[in-house]
Amino acid sequence: MKRLMLGNEAVARGAYEAGVTVATAYPGTPSTEITEAIAARYDNIYSEWSPNEKVALEVAIGASIAGARSICSMKHVGLNVAADPLFTVSYTGVNGGLVIVVADDPGMHSSQNEQDSRFYARSAKVPMLEPSDSQECKDFVKKALEISEEFDCPVILRLSTRISHSQSLVEMEGKEDYKLKDYKKDFNKYVMMPGMARKRHVEVEKRMARLREFSETTSLNKIEWGSTDIGVITSGISYQYAKEAFGDVSYLKLGMVYPIPEKLIREFAGKVKKLYVVEELEPFFENQIKKMGIEVTGKELLPVIGELSANIIREKVLGEKVETNVAVNEAIPVRPPVMCPGCPHRGTFYVLKKLKLTVNGDIGCYTLGALPPTESMDTCVCMGASIGMAHGMEKARGRDFSRKTVAVIGDSTFIHSGITGLIDIVYNKGNSTVIVLDNSITGMTGHQENPTTGFTIKGEPTKQVDLVKLANAIGIDRVRVADPFNLKEFEKVVKEEVEADEPSLIIAQRPCALLKRSVTFIGPLKISSEKCRKCKVCMTIGCPAIVDKGNSIEINDALCVGCELCTKVCKFDAIEKAGANCAKS
Amino acid sequence: MQNLNIMIVGVGGQGTLLASRILGAVALKKNYDVKVSEVHGMSQRGGSVVTYVRLGEKIHSPLVEKGEADIIISFEQLESMRWAEYLKCGGKFIVNEQKIDPMPVIIGKAKYPENIIEKIKDNCKETIVVDALGIAKKSGNIKTVNTVLLGVLAKSTSIEKEVWLEALKETVPSRFLDVNMKAFEEGYSLQA
Numbered sequence: 001m002k003r004l005m006l007g008n009e010a011v012a013r014g015a016y017e018a019g020v021t022v023a024t025a026y027p028g029t030p031s032t033e034i035t036e037a038i039a040a041r042y043d044n045i046y047s048e049w050s051p052n053e054k055v056a057l058e059v060a061i062g063a064s065i066a067g068a069r070s071i072c073s074m075k076h077v078g079l080n081v082a083a084d085p086l087f088t089v090s091y092t093g094v095n096g097g098l099v100i101v102v103a104d105d106p107g108m109h110s111s112q113n114e115q116d117s118r119f120y121a122r123s124a125k126v127p128m129l130e131p132s133d134s135q136e137c138k139d140f141v142k143k144a145l146e147i148s149e150e151f152d153c154p155v156i157l158r159l160s161t162r163i164s165h166s167q168s169l170v171e172m173e174g175k176e177d178y179k180l181k182d183y184k185k186d187f188n189k190y191v192m193m194p195g196m197a198r199k200r201h202v203e204v205e206k207r208m209a210r211l212r213e214f215s216e217t218t219s220l221n222k223i224e225w226g227s228t229d230i231g232v233i234t235s236g237i238s239y240q241y242a243k244e245a246f247g248d249v250s251y252l253k254l255g256m257v258y259p260i261p262e263k264l265i266r267e268f269a270g271k272v273k274k275l276y277v278v279e280e281l282e283p284f285f286e287n288q289i290k291k292m293g294i295e296v297t298g299k300e301l302l303p304v305i306g307e308l309s310a311n312i313i314r315e316k317v318l319g320e321k322v323e324t325n326v327a328v329n330e331a332i333p334v335r336p337p338v339m340c341p342g343c344p345h346r347g348t349f350y351v352l353k354k355l356k357l358t359v360n361g362d363i364g365c366y367t368l369g370a371l372p373p374t375e376s377m378d379t380c381v382c383m384g385a386s387i388g389m390a391h392g393m394e395k396a397r398g399r400d401f402s403r404k405t406v407a408v409i410g411d412s413t414f415i416h417s418g419i420t421g422l423i424d425i426v427y428n429k430g431n432s433t434v435i436v437l438d439n440s441i442t443g444m445t446g447h448q449e450n451p452t453t454g455f456t457i458k459g460e461p462t463k464q465v466d467l468v469k470l471a472n473a474i475g476i477d478r479v480r481v482a483d484p485f486n487l488k489e490f491e492k493v494v495k496e497e498v499e500a501d502e503p504s505l506i507i508a509q510r511p512c513a514l515l516k517r518s519v520t521f522i523g524p525l526k527i528s529s530e531k532c533r534k535c536k537v538c539m540t541i542g543c544p545a546i547v548d549k550g551n552s553i554e555i556n557d558a559l560c561v562g563c564e565l566c567t568k569v570c571k572f573d574a575i576e577k578a579g580a581n582c583a584k585s
Numbered sequence: 586m587q588n589l590n591i592m593i594v595g596v597g598g599q600g601t602l603l604a605s606r607i608l609g610a611v612a613l614k615k616n617y618d619v620k621v622s623e624v625h626g627m628s629q630r631g632g633s634v635v636t637y638v639r640l641g642e643k644i645h646s647p648l649v650e651k652g653e654a655d656i657i658i659s660f661e662q663l664e665s666m667r668w669a670e671y672l673k674c675g676g677k678f679i680v681n682e683q684k685i686d687p688m689p690v691i692i693g694k695a696k697y698p699e700n701i702i703e704k705i706k707d708n709c710k711e712t713i714v715v716d717a718l719g720i721a722k723k724s725g726n727i728k729t730v731n732t733v734l735l736g737v738l739a740k741s742t743s744i745e746k747e748v749w750l751e752a753l754k755e756t757v758p759s760r761f762l763d764v765n766m767k768a769f770e771e772g773y774s775l776q777a
Contacts, residue, residue: 004609004619029625109624133620166647167609167621243645311650324652324670330704332667333695335687337597337632365630373692446625539692544631547686548693556685558727 005170007163010134011101012037013170014141015071016045018097019178022063023047024056026416027445028075029110030164031103035073036448039457044175049448049457052383052416053078057085057100064098064154065190067181069145073101076117077382081417083120086154090124091200092190093152093207095181097145103159106280107307110444112363112382114306116281121156121258125204127211128156128258129220130236134168140255142176143220151207151214158257160280162237162307212259220255223268231272233265233285233296237308242278244310245318260288269294276317280308339368341545342513342521342563344439347484348408349374350541350569351491357406357498358393362386362418364410365443365512373542377408384409384417390432391425399431403498407434412442412450415465419474425503426475433497433504436467437484439512447514471505478504485510487568513561522562524578525555531574538566538575586617588641589742590649594668595660596685597634603756604658604731604738605636610752611744612640622647633664633687656741658734660717661685662701669705677711679737681730683718713737713775720771726761729768736772746773 005013011034015023023045025035039047050056053074060072074082079102086100102120105111121128127147131140137159144155188196215221230249234242239253252268254260269275269289277286277298286298301316302308314320339346349369352359353376361367361377362385370377379389386407394402409418414436425432442448449455454464471479478500482493490508497504511518527538529552536553538546543566545559555566557578567575591608593601605621612619617640624634637649654672658679659665665680672678680702689695698704706712717733724733732753739749749769757765 002613004613004621032625162622162647165623165625167619167623168644168647169613169619237647240645240647309648309650310646322650322652323674324672330666330698331695332663333687333689333697335596335631335633335663335667336689337630338688340598340630368630372688372694444630542688542692544686544688544691547691559685 001172002169003172004167005134006033006165006167007131007134007137007159008033008165009037010137010170011073011141011157011159012041013172014138015099016042017138017173017175018069018142018145019176020069020071020145021045022060022068022070023073024050024059024070025073026050026053026056026078027442027448028078028103029445030105030161031073031075031078031101031159032445032448033164034101035457047457049450051451053082054085057082057089060098060100061085061089064094064096065092065183066095067183068096069178070096071099071101071141074103075111076102076104076115077111077113078102079117079120081383086120086126087124088192089154090126091192091197091204093203094148094154095183097148098154099141099144099148099157100154101157101159103161103164104281105161107161109161112380114281116284117156117158118257118284119282125208126154126156127151127256128158129255130158130257131163131255132236132239132253133163134166134170136255137163138170140220147214151211153207158236160237208259212262215256215259215261216263218256221261221264222253222255223264224251224253226250228272229274231268231275232278233268233275233289234278235285236280238278238280241308241310241313245313254285257284260285262292265289265292266294269296278302278308278313336371337368338544339365339542340513341543341559342519342561344484344508344510344512345369345437346541346543347487347490347510347565348435348437348508349376351484351487351494352376352406352408354491355494357404358401360386360389360393360405360407362407362409362413364413364437366408366410366437369408373540383413384421387418387421387432387434388424390434391421391428391430394430394432399501402431405432406494406498407432408437409434410443411436411438411440411452415451419470422471422476422505423474430503431501433494433506435494435506435508438467438507438509439515440518441512441515443512447512467505467507476503476505478502479507480504481507481509483510484508485563485565485568513563522564522577524557524560525562525564525566525575526557526578527553527555528574528576531572533572533574535571537569537571541565541569586641586743588639588644590653590655590673591638591738592649592654592657592668592671593636593638593660594657594664595634596664597631599660600728600731601634601636601660604735605638607735607749607752607756608638610756611748614748614752615744617641618644620644620647633667635668656738658738660730660734663687663697665705666698666701669708672709675711676709677713677741678705678709679713679715679734679741680705681715681717681734683730713741715772715775717772721768724764724768724771726764726768729765732765732768733772736769737775739769740773740775
């Protein structure tokens with residue numbers, strides 16, 4: 001039976017069919033649905049949201065050494081966090097098969113950079129596979145587990161946004177009856193002290209030699225012969241774009257992207273008149289092929305920035321002009337993402353803007369606070385960076401500057417990698433004010449549980465991190481809990497804490513407006529045309545439901561949820577609950 | 586059948602996902618190869634969103650590119666303008682009349698363009714303008730905007746109506762089925 005599945009769902013299915021029993025992840029677009037699907041569909045697999053990618057990989061390594069087939073999934077920048085265990089698990093090798101899934105985001109649909117994860121495979125000396133559709137997502141997970149066990153190493157499965165988030169047809173198969181491998185204590189293999197690691201590095205190099213041989217013959221790498229006037233070496237989603245653009249030419253499709261099959265590439269190159277490499281982001285294949293002394297064209301024509309497409313190949317490589325019919329020649333206003341109606345962050349950023357603070361931001365929905373009309377975020381680098389950066393600003397510019405500086409970070413991001421930054425502030429005698437935006441969920445990636453929510457990935461109740469006690473325990477005496485929709489109180493708390501000559505933590509507590517289990521709103525509001533003076537102060541909060549109609553300010557009742565934040569900034573009491581015909585309650 | 590390239594464009598939160606799921610189910614029933622590409626994550630937060638659906642004998646790229654769409658279904662006027670150049674020469678435009686102001690318009694930094702429908706019609710002869718919100722309200726549920734538009738789309742393709750109805754039955758939860766069937770019929774009969 002065939003089913004239409006996201007690449008991510010197909011990865012989950014592959015793990016199930018291969019008998020994986022432990023799956024770990026930290027949510028991150030475009031990888032999140034892998035572990036969500038495992039938790040929702042496959043009860044025989046233990047799954048968890050780990051606090052961050054490093055822990056997720058360590059849990060999966062433990063499971064592998066204990067004999068289980070395991071899978072650990074993350075977005076590309078997550079692999080930076082998990083790089084430490086990655087480089088050394090390459091030395092220890094595995095027991096049960098271990099697959100690390102990493103989803104790159106060329107074009108940065110939902111990311112802060114567009115790094116190319118293939119370089120991790122090369123520098124950590126582990127094999128990497130790259131599927132080109134959902135069927136291959138499923139097949140390659142199984143293949144990766146086999147390679148992992150045969151060559152005693154973790155295997156990275158590299159996805160990209162268009163593979164993860166495209167649905168295509170997948171043939172369902174049954175589940176393999178995989179038995180836990182025996183666990184044997186083996187400190188020469190699993191305890192990486194210098195004496196043992198030196199020996200293991202020798203094994204790693206032997207393994208790489210065997211893997212290079214394997215890549216020459218594996219069915220993962222395929223030649224499709226067509227016209228030999230042009231030969232294209234490609235992989236993953238780039239293969240699909242190349243097929244659209246070049247049509248009937250010859251292809252060497254690499255399913256195993258590291259190590260590459262040098263003999264096969266030589267053979268292919270020798271039989272075609274003109275050789276191209278089509279790859280998204282960096283010239284990873286191209287540089288290796290050029291080093292082999294083979295003439296090939298790639299990045300001199302194709303961009304290293306952003307996604308590829310069939311049209312880009314047609315224009316840049318084939319010199320074809322793409323014809324379009326309808327183009328409306330007029331400036332079209334952009335439609336950037338916005339905080340939802342009812343979003344708790346709107347109150348926080350309204351206050352931060354009012355107080356004209358320097359705001360070190362972090363990764364999450366609240367990063368949207370950097371955009372108009374609030375525009376109250378100064379920095380955003382990576383998960384957890386806000387806290388260390390606020391501390392660095394104080395150390396650089398002194399206490400007066402830090403009285404005008406805060407860090408803002410979401411609850412999930414704080415657990416991910418904010419705690420260590422906070423300890424740094426306390427330990428090194430900083431005075432920074434850190435605001436945890438506690439909306440009771442991991443928001444941007446689509447509502448995943450985390451250690452502060454009190455629920456597991458399966459929705460089972462569990463212990464909840466007590467942020468107040470946590471802050472007290474690491475030495476923060478000033479901890480305040482405040483509702484960011486209580487604007488007056490929230491403003492007072494922020495003012496007091498930035499003034500205090502010691503570190504402080506403010507927990508801005510209000511659930512995500514989309515969180516059904518804990519949010520109740522009164523339903524759409526309206527603006528009284530009699531009371532409204534058109535001062536437009538309500539528009540400064542940046543709510544998408546409040547619209548300037550020229551002659552009047554109106555509330556879009558299809559968008560308004562009735563969070564009542566706007567009623568708190570209106571000086572004329574002009575905003576009230578809409579009439580009974582619109583009301584929900 | 587020749588490959589059929591469809592784009593569904595709108596604003597994050599408008600419910601374009603159901604339409605693409607039903608399209609996927611239709612393709613499966615017809616034994617076509619199919620790819621559906623969506624956007625998740627940041628742009629879903631009230632941003633401009635697009636779903637690509639491609640069906641045919643053999644589909645490679647999951648994306649519909651500029652000048653390649655046979656049909657564009659737009660859930661919102663400004664979005665129809667934004668994606669217009671993706672339409673193929675002679676392609677069909679299904680435009681919902683609904684308007685949603687983007688943030689630059691809300692805060693007065695940009696103007697919502699005027700007479701969008703006329704401009705689209707000037708460029709594309711095969712434009713169908715639908716008051717999907719009005720029809721959805723009439724059918725009994727404001728949330729069936731997407732099913733109304735799907736009905737209009739169904740009529741625009743050569744795929745049998747029965748196949749669409751079966752796909753609808755499989756995809757929509759049973760308690761919402763009646764109202765969605767009604768909305769679909771309203772859309773389907775619109776351009777007879």
